[in-house]
Amino acid sequence: MSLLDSAYSLGHVANARAAGPDVPYGHRQRNVLNRSAYEAAAREIASWPGYAPTPLRGLPALAAKAGLNRLWYKDEAGRFGLGSFKALGGAYAVSRLLIRELARNGVEGATTADLVERRHAAAVSRITVTCATDGNHGKSVAWGAQQFGCQCVIYVHETVSAGRKQAIEQYGARVVVVAGNYDDAVRQAADDAARNGWHVVSDTSYEGYVDVPKDVMQGYTVMVQEVLDQLPDGELPTHVLIQGGVGGVAAAVAGHLWETLGDRRPRVVIVEPDRAACIFASFRAGHRAAIEGDLDTIMAGLACGEVSLLAWEILEEGASDVLTVPDPAAADCMRLLTDPASGDVPIVAGESAVAGLAGLLLALERPSISGALALNADSRVLLFGTEGATDPELYASIVGRRAEDVGAA
Numbered sequence: 001m002s003l004l005d006s007a008y009s010l011g012h013v014a015n016a017r018a019a020g021p022d023v024p025y026g027h028r029q030r031n032v033l034n035r036s037a038y039e040a041a042a043r044e045i046a047s048w049p050g051y052a053p054t055p056l057r058g059l060p061a062l063a064a065k066a067g068l069n070r071l072w073y074k075d076e077a078g079r080f081g082l083g084s085f086k087a088l089g090g091a092y093a094v095s096r097l098l099i100r101e102l103a104r105n106g107v108e109g110a111t112t113a114d115l116v117e118r119r120h121a122a123a124v125s126r127i128t129v130t131c132a133t134d135g136n137h138g139k140s141v142a143w144g145a146q147q148f149g150c151q152c153v154i155y156v157h158e159t160v161s162a163g164r165k166q167a168i169e170q171y172g173a174r175v176v177v178v179a180g181n182y183d184d185a186v187r188q189a190a191d192d193a194a195r196n197g198w199h200v201v202s203d204t205s206y207e208g209y210v211d212v213p214k215d216v217m218q219g220y221t222v223m224v225q226e227v228l229d230q231l232p233d234g235e236l237p238t239h240v241l242i243q244g245g246v247g248g249v250a251a252a253v254a255g256h257l258w259e260t261l262g263d264r265r266p267r268v269v270i271v272e273p274d275r276a277a278c279i280f281a282s283f284r285a286g287h288r289a290a291i292e293g294d295l296d297t298i299m300a301g302l303a304c305g306e307v308s309l310l311a312w313e314i315l316e317e318g319a320s321d322v323l324t325v326p327d328p329a330a331a332d333c334m335r336l337l338t339d340p341a342s343g344d345v346p347i348v349a350g351e352s353a354v355a356g357l358a359g360l361l362l363a364l365e366r367p368s369i370s371g372a373l374a375l376n377a378d379s380r381v382l383l384f385g386t387e388g389a390t391d392p393e394l395y396a397s398i399v400g401r402r403a404e405d406v407g408a409a
Helices: 035-046 060-066 090-104 112-116 121-125 136-148 162-169 182-196 211-230 248-264 278-285 309-318 327-338 351-364 367-372 392-399
Strands: 011-014 056-058 070-075 128-133 151-157 174-178 239-243 267-273 321-325 380-385
Touching: 011 278, 011 367, 035 090, 035 211, 035 248, 056 211, 060 070, 060 351, 070 211, 090 112, 090 121, 090 128, 090 136, 090 211, 112 136, 128 136, 128 182, 136 151, 136 162, 151 162, 151 182, 162 174, 162 392, 174 182, 211 248, 211 309, 239 248, 239 351, 248 267, 248 309, 267 278, 267 351, 278 321, 321 351, 327 351, 327 392, 351 367, 351 380, 351 392
Parallel strands: 070 380, 128 151, 151 174, 239 267, 239 380, 267 321
Antiparallel strands: 011 321, 056 070
């Protein structure tokens, strides 16, 4: 049964450097993400008011229609009220940065509880954090800054919607609009931070800037471990399809599963918009490769032209394949989840949340690609629904109704 239009394009490239199942998680990868740092992040984030694991939703009816054994969807729409998994990364990195800055200025032993309770309010209020964003990461950084008492300036590129801009401003951040694309906003944020003495809290890394992005990515691994704790006893996925972007969440998923499960880890397949496919270009080239252009896609959170340096340290060996999908396939998947097959719960999924599902369903329509990915009737597939309706107006225009009118909203 065809669940998406078979005329939709689907790009595929296999990763020639992918590590086999018997290759252990190595020093190179552990230098980016590791179990000890995960445990520190998990303790910290679990202590925040409002923390609760997000649901892992089984979709047995959709799995049956698609010809799969199992299909799970990690639903991040309710994370800390911010609507996306990014709440785990940006805010955690802000807390870590503030504590380091306090220590550098002679305040030793400060904790997140101290920040929340404003015990060092005067010192913290003199610190400004900044980043570039397509929406969700900037909202997490702004929320963290508001929670912990520092100043915040967020940079967005000119195609970021008014709804996403307003969602950041509601947390007290100043938002600066930059001409160009996401990567232009990244450069502007870095330049202004250097000039003004601000601190960049970015979800992408580059030469000379790695510590904060490590914290961001380590925060994401909390979501991955939640999945492992939520899976039915004795069941593990054979495949994970995960969104691309700069690669931070894909690396967090691949790295944590690799270190934790070893040779039982699933095959990790990255899915990108066909208009913003920097990981696809990098795997095809055999090295990190930047792409140019406006990167205009409805999957705004994935509109990135360059892979994060740290993410590449894990993805270069930790992911097996990349798929690219067109915008209409993502829109169809958003609608598909709101009106599921009998027995499945309706799901509110934002534009960037459904890339993995779109790639999965399109791959299953193409025997050459499903065969290359070893997707078949025995496959148990895990998807990460990385956001809900983070732009309510755009969501309603695509789906045809408001998020609050969908059954599981």
